[in-house]
Amino acid sequence: MSTATTEKRPRTKKPRKTHSTLIIGAGFTGLGTAIKLREAGVEDVVILERADRVGGTWRDNTYPGAACDIPSLLYSFSFAKNPNWSRAYSPADEICAHIEDITDDFDLRQLIQFDTEVTALDYDRHEGTWTASTAGGQQYRARTVVLASGPLSNASFPNIRGIESYEGKKILSAQWDHDYDLTGKNVAVIGTGATAIQIIPEVVKKAASVKVFQRTPGWVMPRLDMPTPKVAQAVFAKVPAVQQAARNALFLSHEVAATGLVWDTPVTSLIERIGAAHLRLTVKDPWLRRQLTPEFRAGCKRMLMSSDYYPALQKDNCKLITWPIATIVPQGLRTADAVEHHVDAIIFATGYDVQLGGPPYPITGAAGRVLQEEWAGHAQAYKSASTHGYPNLFFTAGPNSGPGHNSLLVYVQGQISYAVAGIRTILDKDLVSLDVRPDVQAKHNESMQKRLKRTTWMSGCTSWYLTKDGFNGAMYPGFATQYLRQMQNFRADDYEMVSHGARRLWNVPAAEAV
Amino acid sequence: MSKTMDMEEMLQKIKDRQWALADIDWDAPGAELITDEMRPRLKAFMADLCWIENVGARGFAAMAKKAPNDTIAEIYRYFHAEEQRHANAELALLKRWGMLEDGEIPEPNVNIRLAIEWLDKYADDMSLSVLGTVIPMLEVALDGALLKFLLDEVNDPICHAVFEKINNDESRHIAVDFAVLDMLGHAKARKLAIEFVSGVASPGLIIGALMYIPLLNRVRNEVVDMGLQPERLYVAMGRFKKLGDRGEATHRVPLYQVLKWHAAMVINPKHPYHLLANTMVTLSDHYPKFLLRPIPTWFKELTYEPVSSTVSKPGARKDAA
Structure with missing residues (x-):
């Protein structure tokens, strides 16, 4: 956790140079973004991490019994598989070790500034750059930023x-x-x-x-955890295609569950029956069973x-x-x-202190508006990745990106490829700014909210997915497949673009262009 | 009762007014004011009172599942716990008066046992309009007659301090009860009729009435034996009508009318109803014990101990009954 103290403000040190991309957070998402950016030829990347180690939530959550509740084969990146998962659902320390391995395997350590907690992000509309202030006083500047600090990091x-x-x-x-x-x-x-x-x-x-x-009480499903057979580990290591096939099968089985967990359907009732049967089989006392019986639709929380x-x-x-x-x-x-x-x-x-209203540090956009103030009512973005007024900034785990039935990392992979496509566009076209069009964003959110109406999340329970007034700016109302299709399709037309070239052409005063 | 009771405000008030057994000095002087003559009957009465509170608690647990919104559900969750609190406090008084051995919990009488069975089997399936009508009746009877009578008879200052706290809780319970009853009365006539017919025609409610009638009369007889003027109980039952009729739409709840009619019979000591009810009390004394199902674990959660330091599992104890 944070080691920074706010009692004595350290002296601000101006940024030394303008990087291509700043990534905030060195958990799964931040590291995955760095890998994919480098694959796409973006080398000048800096990762700012508030702790002294990588790992994000898996570094912080070390409570006894901490483990993933999605099978490890699916709770990992398809481009950085681990054939050696010891169990179907791996414990936190093993996941954390895997994240350390990824960092070394992809040679990412050199990109990371440890013990560097971001305290503010400010956009310079003339330069088209973002400046990150940090608790230590050092500032970092970049043309693009990927927020990978996680929605449940505090x-x-x-x-x-x-x-x-x-x-x-x-x-x-x-x-x-x-x-x-x-x-x-x-x-x-x-x-x-x-x-x-x-x-x-x-x-x-x-x-x-x-x-x-x-x-x-919540709905509790049996978790069929078991050690991964040595044979399976050996096969996964030698023939990665087999591991990919197993991953695909798990992905599809989770997608099927969406028909009951995302939408309120007869399948939801079937899932509830499984939950009730699990309770009946494992809890003898009828009163204890009554105390443990949920009163909301399966999937709602x-x-x-x-x-x-x-x-x-x-x-x-x-x-x-x-x-x-x-x-x-x-x-x-x-x-x-x-x-x-x-x-x-x-x-x-x-x-956790759920960050439905944006990260805990203020983000000041193009018109001097602060994101957290804009999102204090209802958070909204386009495809969960961009929000109007905050150009060149890409969210991960942004508004309406949460899965209720599948691996978060599958969704994160979609967010990473979207951010990489956006960043490549900015660099390739030499853009000052790439800002999503407000009408496109509004239309997207209208459709999101319309589609959310029929989901289990809106079936009447109160959960941390919803704001106090019942607005759902957290979850994605659909299959992971739909979400991934949305994220793989970066459409430049949806954005307002200002290029350095155009500025020169329109004779923008040099003072403003600098 | 105002139909526009601010339930959020009420919930906050409930949260602000919590109290615990540890707030009371159970060893303070005053216990000696209980005379030997009073002891046996007082013990039987207090035991019934404490079990009736527990039965009421279970009723609120059922209502929490039916509540029309989250706030009222949370209020019922508190009321469930508060009825349990009252039962615990009454048990602690029994302990203070030396009427309980260490670890002893008084035996519930057969009518209580039957009421528990009924609650466990049917309460969760009853509609809010049925529960919402029966519970206020039970509470008004408790609050208005039994508790006030007790305070007249018993001079122990700690007993008075405890029942002042209990009464304050109960007045909130009754206020919410009648506000909800009024809310229920605002439903469409068709919905009320359907709920009433399906509720009354259900074996659950018929069996429930068969449990309720002798239970009420047994307690009535008990307090009369102790010297309570039956009129006191009748005044209390009359209060049910008074509070109910104050509501704008309460009269539209059919079961409310039935209970009011029933209360009128109970109030009249010469009514032939008492022949039936007292026969039922006698009959229930002969109810074959082997037909009683094991006591549910929620019934064994009562404690007179203000502090709990480890886990004691009532369910783990073998049930002797």
């Missing part, structure tokens, strides 16, 4: 009444403290989402007691994948508590049934 303690009074150990899932030993401790876990269901089975193995505080969560909850040292938390007190928490629970530690698996 987390903080939730705003629960009395939290500041707690005297025990507070642990945030995204900033796990490995020096604190949970062995023999009485522990509370707040939250039952995707992170919590991975943490709980691990904590139950060590702690004396675990109380799980749940507000809303993120699907949970686990085969060890339900068994863990039923262990003798674990208990699910569904009473609302009235307040946190110095020794633990009080629930609304009047009982005070004393615990040595509270694990907060309460989610």
